[in-house]
Amino acid sequence: xxxxxxxxxxxxxxxxxxxxxxxxxxxxxxxxxxxxxxxxxxxxxxxxxxxxxxxxxxxxxxxxxxxxxxxxxxxxxxxxxxxxxxxxxxxxxxxxxxxxxxxxxxxxxxxxxxxxxxxxxxxxxxxxxxxxxxxxxxxxxxxxxxxxxxxxxxxxxxxxxxxxxxxxxxxxxxxxxxxxxxxxxxxxxxxxxxxxxxxxxxxxxxxxxxxxxxxxxxxxxxxxxxxxxxxxxxxxxxxxxxxxxxxxxxxxxxxxxxxxxxxxxxxxxxxxxxxxxxxxxxxxxxxxxxxxxxxxxxxxxxxxxxxxxxxxxxxxxxxxxxxxxxxxxxxxxxxxxxxxxxxxxxxxxxxxxxxxxxxxxxxxxxxxxxxxxxxxxxxxxxxxxxxxxxxxxxxxxxxxxxxxxxxxxxxxxxxxxxxxxxxxxxxxxxxxxxxxxxxxxxxxxxxxxxxxxxxxxxxxxxxxxxxxxxxxxxxxxxxxxxxxxxxxxxxxxxxxxxxxxxxxxxxxxxxxxxxxxxxxxxxxxxxxxxxxxxxxxxxxxxxxxxxxxxxxxxxxxxxxxxxxxxxxxxxxxxxxxxxxxxxxxxxxxxxxxxxxxxxxxxxxxxxxxxxxxxx
Amino acid sequence: xxxxxxxxxxxxxxxxxxxxxxxxxxxxxxxxxxxxxxxxxxxxxxxxxxxxxxxxxxxxxxxxxxxxxxxxxxxxxxxxxxxxxxxxxxxxxxxxxxxxxxxxxxxxxxxxxxxxxxxxxxxxxxxxxxxxxxxxxxxxxxxxxxxxxxxxxxxxxxxxxxxxxxxxxxxxxxxxxxxxxxxxxxxxxxxxxxxxxxxxxxxxxxxxxxxxxxxxxxxxxxxxxxxxxxxxxxxxxxxxxxxxxxxxxxxxxxxxxxxxxxxxxxxxxxxxxxxxxxxxxxxxxxxxxxxxxxxxxxxxxxxxxxxxxxxxxxxxxxxxxxxxxxxxxxxxxxxxxxxxxxxx
Numbered sequence: 001x002x003x004x005x006x007x008x009x010x011x012x013x014x015x016x017x018x019x020x021x022x023x024x025x026x027x028x029x030x031x032x033x034x035x036x037x038x039x040x041x042x043x044x045x046x047x048x049x050x051x052x053x054x055x056x057x058x059x060x061x062x063x064x065x066x067x068x069x070x071x072x073x074x075x076x077x078x079x080x081x082x083x084x085x086x087x088x089x090x091x092x093x094x095x096x097x098x099x100x101x102x103x104x105x106x107x108x109x110x111x112x113x114x115x116x117x118x119x120x121x122x123x124x125x126x127x128x129x130x131x132x133x134x135x136x137x138x139x140x141x142x143x144x145x146x147x148x149x150x151x152x153x154x155x156x157x158x159x160x161x162x163x164x165x166x167x168x169x170x171x172x173x174x175x176x177x178x179x180x181x182x183x184x185x186x187x188x189x190x191x192x193x194x195x196x197x198x199x200x201x202x203x204x205x206x207x208x209x210x211x212x213x214x215x216x217x218x219x220x221x222x223x224x225x226x227x228x229x230x231x232x233x234x235x236x237x238x239x240x241x242x243x244x245x246x247x248x249x250x251x252x253x254x255x256x257x258x259x260x261x262x263x264x265x266x267x268x269x270x271x272x273x274x275x276x277x278x279x280x281x282x283x284x285x286x287x288x289x290x291x292x293x294x295x296x297x298x299x300x301x302x303x304x305x306x307x308x309x310x311x312x313x314x315x316x317x318x319x320x321x322x323x324x325x326x327x328x329x330x331x332x333x334x335x336x337x338x339x340x341x342x343x344x345x346x347x348x349x350x351x352x353x354x355x356x357x358x359x360x361x362x363x364x365x366x367x368x369x370x371x372x373x374x375x376x377x378x379x380x381x382x383x384x385x386x387x388x389x390x391x392x393x394x395x396x397x398x399x400x401x402x403x404x405x406x407x408x409x410x411x412x413x414x415x416x417x418x419x420x421x422x423x424x425x426x427x428x429x430x431x432x433x434x435x436x437x438x439x440x441x442x443x444x445x446x447x448x449x450x451x452x453x454x455x456x457x458x459x460x461x462x463x464x465x466x467x468x469x470x471x472x473x474x475x476x477x478x479x480x481x482x483x484x485x486x487x488x489x490x491x492x493x494x495x496x497x498x499x500x501x502x503x504x505x506x507x508x509x510x511x512x513x514x515x516x517x518x519x520x521x522x523x524x525x526x527x528x529x530x531x532x533x534x535x536x537x538x539x540x541x542x543x544x545x546x547x548x549x550x551x552x553x554x555x556x557x558x559x560x561x562x563x564x565x566x567x568x569x570x571x572x573x574x575x576x577x578x579x580x581x582x583x584x585x586x587x588x589x590x591x592x593x594x595x596x597x598x599x600x601x602x603x604x605x606x607x608x609x610x611x612x613x614x615x
Numbered sequence: 616x617x618x619x620x621x622x623x624x625x626x627x628x629x630x631x632x633x634x635x636x637x638x639x640x641x642x643x644x645x646x647x648x649x650x651x652x653x654x655x656x657x658x659x660x661x662x663x664x665x666x667x668x669x670x671x672x673x674x675x676x677x678x679x680x681x682x683x684x685x686x687x688x689x690x691x692x693x694x695x696x697x698x699x700x701x702x703x704x705x706x707x708x709x710x711x712x713x714x715x716x717x718x719x720x721x722x723x724x725x726x727x728x729x730x731x732x733x734x735x736x737x738x739x740x741x742x743x744x745x746x747x748x749x750x751x752x753x754x755x756x757x758x759x760x761x762x763x764x765x766x767x768x769x770x771x772x773x774x775x776x777x778x779x780x781x782x783x784x785x786x787x788x789x790x791x792x793x794x795x796x797x798x799x800x801x802x803x804x805x806x807x808x809x810x811x812x813x814x815x816x817x818x819x820x821x822x823x824x825x826x827x828x829x830x831x832x833x834x835x836x837x838x839x840x841x842x843x844x845x846x847x848x849x850x851x852x853x854x855x856x857x858x859x860x861x862x863x864x865x866x867x868x869x870x871x872x873x874x875x876x877x878x879x880x881x882x883x884x885x886x887x888x889x890x891x892x893x894x895x896x897x898x899x900x901x902x903x904x905x906x907x908x909x910x911x912x913x914x915x916x917x918x919x920x921x922x923x924x925x926x927x928x929x930x931x932x933x934x935x936x937x938x939x940x941x942x943x944x945x946x947x948x949x950x951x952x953x954x955x956x957x958x959x
Contacts, residue, residue: 038956236958247946281938282944283949290698291728294728303702306669306702310702325692418951418955458666459666464688466681
């Protein structure tokens with residue numbers, strides 16, 4: 001496999017999409033290619049595209065499962081707009097994915113699957129491989145099924161087992177196309193199927209067959225190589241947003257010395273945080289699957305009162321159900337982090353699609369004056385640091401925090417530089433000391449305005465909290481009119497004070513420019529990619545991407561005033577822009593909104609920004 | 616991970632250690648006062664340090680209870696006390712957790728949390744004040760209001776069949792169910808002691824009188840004239856005998872209960888069913904809990920107390936086991952384990 005029948009061209013970045021039927025193993029194919037990409041030293045990001053149904057009818061468009069990887073020799077911020085290479089294992093996966101493929105892209109299909117029945121099932125009127133509809137693409141018709149069977153003829157495997165490994169044939173072809181070594185994948189087989197040598201041999205044989213096939217029949221006149229990215233020295237791993245979120249909480253728990261308690265109820269796309277945390281009883285993580293969303297947060301509030309670092313995880317509909325309980329956490333001034341992995345709404349909406357439409361709910365969706373800190377993670381790996389910071393702010397300021405992530409961050413993965421625990425900032429909750437004669441439940445620290453955390457089991461600190469209004473200082477139940485006004489303002493001021501403890505808002509680009517692009521949360525990757533591209537073209541453009549929503553960084557107003565035009569980009573109907581208008585009505589805001597359950601694409605943003613720059 | 620129990624004599628706690636300085640704002644004559652006194656009498660006797668009690672409640676008249684106890688306490692939101700108490704117990708299983716709730720709080724808005732706490736057998740003590748009315752909102756019918764009762768929201772009488780908290784709890788696999796009366800402090804204290812000793816969710820239904828909106832709702836059971844014939848104090852190992860003359864008993868006839876009189880129709884004490892609170896089969900316990908006047912006396916005392924593993928013990932045992940066997944001891948270990956690669 002050393003001499004190849006093709007010339008090698010160097011590329012800066014590539015997007016590959018693997019697609020097949022739910023049972024074709026495309027997620028494994030994608031993740032093995034990701035591992036190989038990591039091994040090659042590229043930066044990369046991935047995104048799985050599962051069907052909403054668990055086992056949709058075979059061969060239909062709704063049963064297609066996809067996996068996209070974007071890798072490069074420079075920093076990769078997103079899983080990529082459109083694919084340079086599509087692998088389609090059947091007609092349905094071709095049909096479902098053509099909209100994600102660049103003109104001129106390489107499309108590798110299993111021609112054996114393009115029989116009348118399959119073509120019809122996919123909803124094609126004519127065979128797309130012969131009707132000329134793909135003439136603008138480099139279509140590779142590989143008899144993947146036949147050659148897979150051929151490759152394992154010498155082994156004693158049944159038809160079903162051999163067909164299960166045809167995804168490895170496709171992987172072999174793609175490995176050839178990108179000049180990758182097979183050793184690492186083979187080592188994976190050896191480890192994964194240790195107890196079943198026949199499966200190891202089958203997969204190895206099929207993978208090698210795909211690779212050799214590409215070489216010997218000269219499928220590609222050109223193959224490609226993407227050089228290693230200049231990543232910082234250190235240890236890396238690939239991580240999804242949900243796992244990063246779970247780990248961020250575990251890290252904060254270890255740092256603060258407060259044991260982690262999660263109360264949660266399964267909901268797409270947040271469930272994986274719950275399931276991930278159930279794996280770490282060895283690290284004293286108590287992950288409690290409650291009977292409903294309300295019990296999830298209510299148990300977390302009980303645990304928080306009892307001294308745990310308490311969290312609850314959900315998506316939009318669950319956040320609605322938790323509203324009343326969040327108010328209880330506001331009133332009792334207990335630390336609590338609520339994660340909302342946003343999805344398309346309202347109601348059940350688009351459970352498997354991503355959206356940024358819970359911002360207003362996070363900010364204001366409670367009865368009474370009930371301010372909470374709101375943070376939004378900006379990328380899959382950043383979910384770790386956002387969960388960590390949310391915990392730190394919640395514990396140190398004794399207030400609930402809502403952390404917004406979204407479906408695309410949650411399921412997407414990217415390269416994560418493993419931090420050392422020693423380098424993460426300290427977390428120091430304001431614990432009340434045993435038998436403190438000065439202790440009063442609602443006595444406040446003048447700097448943060450937080451109250452002390454007195455934990456059951458501690459002698460000399462017995463006290464009651466609850467949802468009724470509290471008297472300033474003593475914490476006794478109070479219906480006094482002036483006390484209520486004072487407490488309302490104190491709770492608001494406590495949250496606003498957090499602005500002194502978060503970083504100033506950063507701008508990517510010049511201090512002054514014709515256009516300031518404003519965005520928040522999960523769109524960072526595509527925003528920075530677009531803005532950097534336009535800056536390289538000499539455009540007068542800068543980006544302010546917000547992670548701290550409530551309170552806003554203290555320099556927000558001053559910053560917005562420095563730019564000629566402001567455009568606020570969101571995957572919703574314009575929520576952050578309303579919030580900015582409310583806080584800073586003196587500025588004029590342009591908008592770019594997309595509400596299709598789909599991420600922004602670089603091209604559409606570029607068009608809009610160019611339009612604004614021209615005006 | 617048992618409760619932090621030590622010898623009562625060493626602690627020397629008294630009722631005063633648990634009385635709060637807050638003004639008790641229940642109506643004069645409300646049954647809640649007597650329940651509060653009984654709980655204040657029980658806590659010092661349990662051998663648990665005073666800082667190890669947590670009293671959790673939901674919303675309603677009864678749920679003001681935590682403010683009147685000098686312990687750690689949470690006055691929660693409507694219906695959610697069981698979920699809050701679950702979080703308290705799981706966060707620190709050494710605490711003695713008491714949940715105070717009412718028939719609206721636990722049978723209506725909090726029904727889901729009630730049954731699931733019981734199903735999991737979380738080691739908490741659940742005191743359900745059943746006055747068969749919504750008191751704090753001024754007199755609407757509750758899920759335990761007898762069918763046909765006229766209230767503010769049922770001017771023609773309710774159309775609904777009421778829940779029996781006992782059969783509901785036993786149906787949800789309760790390991791402990793007891794019933795007591797707000798008018799009998801001695802029996803109440805004894806039942807609370809038993810509830811505290813039981814490991815698992817101890818459900819105690821207290822038939823409590825609301826003097827304002829459902830006064831005398833339990834009159835048949837508590838009234839001087841009728842009570843002896845309508846109360847049956849169950850005791851483990853003793854026959855189910857009741858009545859002014861102590862000559863009535865419960866006999867199993869086929870698959871149903873019947874009330875019989877000893878010395879009549881050839882009935883002797885031997886015919887009377889003997890109470891076994893430890894019977895795992897919930898059938899007879901459920902039948903006992905279901906008995907209601909005028910056909911039957913109401914069963915009082917510990918109806919069911921069976922040993923079953925608790926959720927909190929299982930969780931803690933799992934944590935201990937996993938911590939012992941896993942090579943991953945901290946976050947640095949975890950983040951550096953599995954598929955990682957190094958850039959030099």
